[in-house]
Amino acid sequence: MSETPTDHRPGPGNGPARPLLLVRDLVKHFPIRGGLLGRPVGTVRAVDGVSFAVRAGETLGIVGESGCGKSTTARLLMRLLEPDGGGMAFDGAPVGASGGGMALKEYRRQVQMVFQDSYASLNPRLPIEDTIAFAPRVHGVPAREAGERAHALLAAVGLDPAQFARRYPHELSGGQRQRVNIARALALNPRLVLLDEPVSALDKSVEAQVLNLLADLKERFGLTYVFISHDLNVVQWISDRVLVMYLGKVVEEGPVEAIYERPAHPYTRALLASRPAMDPARRRTEPPLTGDPPNPVNPPSGCRFRTRCPFAEPVCAERAPAAADLGGGHAAACHMALPGSGHSRAGRLAA
Amino acid sequence: MSGAAAAREAARPAANGAPLVRVRDLTVRFVSRDATVCAVNGVDLDLAAGEVLCILGESGSGKSVSLRALMRLLPRTARVGGSVEVAGQDVLAMDERRLADFRGGVVSMIFQEPMTALDPVFTIGRQIAETVRRHEGVSRAAAEARALELLELVQIPSARRRLSAYPHELSGGLRQRAMIAVALACRPRLLLADEPTTALDATVQIQILLLLRRLQEELGMGVIFVTHDLGVAGEIADRVAVMYAGRVVEEGPVGALLAAPLHPYARGLLGATVHAGLRGARLTTIPGAPPSLERLPEGCAFAPRCAEAEPACLAAVPAPRRPAPGRMARCVRVGDAAPAAAAGAPRAV
Numbered sequence: 300m301s302e303t304p305t306d307h308r309p310g311p312g313n314g315p316a317r318p319l320l321l322v323r324d325l326v327k328h329f330p331i332r333g334g335l336l337g338r339p340v341g342t343v344r345a346v347d348g349v350s351f352a353v354r355a356g357e358t359l360g361i362v363g364e365s366g367c368g369k370s371t372t373a374r375l376l377m378r379l380l381e382p383d384g385g386g387m388a389f390d391g392a393p394v395g396a397s398g399g400g401m402a403l404k405e406y407r408r409q410v411q412m413v414f415q416d417s418y419a420s421l422n423p424r425l426p427i428e429d430t431i432a433f434a435p436r437v438h439g440v441p442a443r444e445a446g447e448r449a450h451a452l453l454a455a456v457g458l459d460p461a462q463f464a465r466r467y468p469h470e471l472s473g474g475q476r477q478r479v480n481i482a483r484a485l486a487l488n489p490r491l492v493l494l495d496e497p498v499s500a501l502d503k504s505v506e507a508q509v510l511n512l513l514a515d516l517k518e519r520f521g522l523t524y525v526f527i528s529h530d531l532n533v534v535q536w537i538s539d540r541v542l543v544m545y546l547g548k549v550v551e552e553g554p555v556e557a558i559y560e561r562p563a564h565p566y567t568r569a570l571l572a573s574r575p576a577m578d579p580a581r582r583r584t585e586p587p588l589t590g591d592p593p594n595p596v597n598p599p600s601g602c603r604f605r606t607r608c609p610f611a612e613p614v615c616a617e618r619a620p621a622a623a624d625l626g627g628g629h630a631a632a633c634h635m636a637l638p639g640s641g642h643s644r645a646g647r648l649a650a
Numbered sequence: 651m652s653g654a655a656a657a658r659e660a661a662r663p664a665a666n667g668a669p670l671v672r673v674r675d676l677t678v679r680f681v682s683r684d685a686t687v688c689a690v691n692g693v694d695l696d697l698a699a700g701e702v703l704c705i706l707g708e709s710g711s712g713k714s715v716s717l718r719a720l721m722r723l724l725p726r727t728a729r730v731g732g733s734v735e736v737a738g739q740d741v742l743a744m745d746e747r748r749l750a751d752f753r754g755g756v757v758s759m760i761f762q763e764p765m766t767a768l769d770p771v772f773t774i775g776r777q778i779a780e781t782v783r784r785h786e787g788v789s790r791a792a793a794e795a796r797a798l799e800l801l802e803l804v805q806i807p808s809a810r811r812r813l814s815a816y817p818h819e820l821s822g823g824l825r826q827r828a829m830i831a832v833a834l835a836c837r838p839r840l841l842l843a844d845e846p847t848t849a850l851d852a853t854v855q856i857q858i859l860l861l862l863r864r865l866q867e868e869l870g871m872g873v874i875f876v877t878h879d880l881g882v883a884g885e886i887a888d889r890v891a892v893m894y895a896g897r898v899v900e901e902g903p904v905g906a907l908l909a910a911p912l913h914p915y916a917r918g919l920l921g922a923t924v925h926a927g928l929r930g931a932r933l934t935t936i937p938g939a940p941p942s943l944e945r946l947p948e949g950c951a952f953a954p955r956c957a958e959a960e961p962a963c964l965a966a967v968p969a970p971r972r973p974a975p976g977r978m979a980r981c982v983r984v985g986d987a988a989p990a991a992a993a994g995a996p997r998a999v
């Protein structure tokens with residue numbers, strides 16, 4: 300099989316595409332050190348058993364409140380962090396496994412990331428064309444060819460190379476810098492791009508420009524996206540499927556229409572209902588949720604949402620709900636969605 | 651009589667009809683050796699007692715600087731022109747002593763980052779009590795009772811216990827509530843809010859917006875609320891003023907303005923805001939970027955990005971047009987209402 304991205308796009312009529320990335324029971328705990336000796340005094344259960352698949356050619360959106368583990372998940376997917384448990388397979392091959400797996404170096408070429416902070420991954424002392432050409436150079440692309448690729452990518456992200464190639468990051472606006480980051484991420488012809496809040500720091504008019512650009516590039520280069528955001532409207536706009544996270548766990552997953560039109564988990568419903576209405580005639584008087592998300596150092600037993608859930612019952616404290624299959628790839632981890640769970644409303648939500 | 655009480659007393663006549671805030675031709679320039687930044691370029695604002703005005707605009711449009719000018723919170727490099735009256739008092743003419751009574755007593759401010767307003771080394775209870783004592787000279791016990799009352803007012807659970815909490819011990823949403831409690835300590839008549847919910851998650855943001863609206867109604871406060879988010883304006887505003895390059899380019903009642911903005915910039919902003927139901931559709935964008943505030947273009951500052959620009963746009967800064975009652979836009983394409991039609995239907999756009 301050749302390594303050009305286009306070869307991996309799911310063709311029409313090929314049946315269900317094999318997942319490009321498969322994630323199983325991913326765990327990442329951070330020790331909290333305290334006292335004079337810096338001994339571990341607790342654990343942040345940032346990502347606590349997360350499984351999902353990313354299909355080739357799709358955009359998978361990940362939403363949830365801050366601190367629920369979205370960025371940690373992205374850094375695990377990018378292998379900037381070593382997982383404490385679980386594993387990943389890329390295009391069918393285990394990632395980083397000794398013998399028969401995919402070497403990390405190769406994996407990191409195929410998977411790239413764009414961060415919220417547009418300064419973070421740009422070298423302030425390099426003109427942007429050199430930043431974009433840097434990774435190809437490291438991977439052995441001759442200087443001249445790497446430079447040509449940088450110019451082509453600048454043009455592809457809407458920055459005229461003649462005008463912008465020699466500029467330094469501080470000479471660009473936030474939106475322009477984010478375009479450069481996108482160009483940098485595409486320089487090694489990746490197949491999967493992880494976007495962690497890529498438009499969250501931008502003004503609305505610029506956000507719209509960058510979102511249109513991301514949609515164009517996906518089409519043009521046959522990319523697959525994992526798009527992380529706390530903005531539910533943006534995730535709805537860009538995603539094919541959506542994953543909802545709460546305190547290090549996936550609570551609901553499904554096609555974008557199912558999540559937004561038939562949310563099954565009480566947390567998803569509350570998140571959606573928390574969006575400002577944009578219509579003063581439809582103002583509400585009660586907030587959908589009270590309080591802040593609890594601390595992931597000491598998550599509640601059983602269902603982690605139970606301390607804020609209006610439907611919590613004793614069973615919710617006793618057992619963590621398994622994901623209930625609602626059909627069509629839609630699943631929710633709530634006892635109400637699980638027939639026979641012991642919750643008084645169990646089964647009523649099932650599709 | 652204490653300073654704050656005197657300041658409030660002096661403010662009293664404004665309650666009978668006169669607006670709580672009256673700003674005319676406000677200009678703010680930051681002058682340094684190498685450049686002059688024209689941050690605010692002739693802003694007029696009116697706010698009635700008990701009214702909520704949202705100032706809406708993208709970053710750099712002059713929202714925070716305008717808000718800070720109302721409280722004289724700008725650095726010394728700022729050259730402020732025009733007039734600012736709050737509760738009948740000429741803010742730009744106040745000396746330091748009157749200003750100290752005015753701040754907190756008549757007007758106070760909340761911010762995006764609560765630690766801007768909270769002191770990390772004192773407990774929440776102490777900070778509120780000190781503020782009350784400084785302004786009103788009441789006894790320690792009375793000030794402490796007031797602190798508890800305020801934490802309950804902003805719906806901090808276990809309020810009595812939280813009096814002895816330090817700011818860093820509170821979650822994000824509680825810290826925001828504590829900052830609001832400090833701001834309300836001396837019952838201001840005007841609350842200035844600079845993006846106080848921008849850093850919050852949607853589930854917490856809506857809680858704070860509902861709290862602010864309830865407090866505003868119960869206390870009869872006027873509120874000027876700065877935001878870049880149309881949705882937030884939709885939840886909290888009575889009226890909205892849209893800023894661009896240091897000017898108010900459109901103003902109107904929130905419902906009418908969000909449903910059908912008149913100014914091409916306001917329309918562009920609405921079109922670019924991703925909302926439900928746009929899936930699959932290409933987003934409308936505004937080409938280009940705002941002008942440099944060091945070299946504002948002649949005439950309409952939006953002209954270089956405006957699809958409807960015509961020669962008249964460049965001749966002078968467009969004067970306010972009032973096509974319908976309560977609505978204003980600074981755009982040559984917006985017609986003034988004919989006198990007879992002034993009370994009738996808004997002009998179609």
Ligand SMILES: Nc1ncnc2c1ncn2[C@@H]1O[C@H](COP(=O)(O)OP(=O)(O)O)[C@@H](O)[C@H]1O
Nearest residue numbers: 329343345364365366367368369370371372595
């Ligand atoms: N390097 C780290 N050390 C300790 N705690 C961390 C670290 N990175 C993240 N965390 C914690 O893990 C949790 C999840 O963080 P994060 O993945 O950044 O969430 P999100 O991106 O959804 O806001 C948070 O409680 C955060 O404070």
Ligand SMILES: Nc1ncnc2c1ncn2[C@@H]1O[C@H](COP(=O)(O)OP(=O)(O)O)[C@@H](O)[C@H]1O
Nearest residue numbers: 680687689708709710711712713714715725943
């Ligand atoms: N102290 C200052 N010195 C120089 N320029 C300033 C200062 N404060 C603000 N500005 C400039 O004034 C303009 C308006 O800023 P601001 O009111 O903060 O915008 P926003 O609408 O984002 O709140 C910006 O260009 C900003 O850089």
Ligand code: SF4
Nearest residue numbers: 602605608615633634
């Ligand atoms: S499992 Fe129980 S607590 Fe959790 S979301 Fe469902 S009903 Fe609520």
Ligand code: SF4
Nearest residue numbers: 950953956963981982
């Ligand atoms: S005045 Fe002219 S340039 Fe300015 S917004 Fe109106 S039509 Fe556009």
Ligand SMILES: [Mg+2]
Nearest residue numbers: 369370371496
């Ligand atoms: Mg994050």
Ligand SMILES: [Mg+2]
Nearest residue numbers: 713714715844
């Ligand atoms: Mg500001």
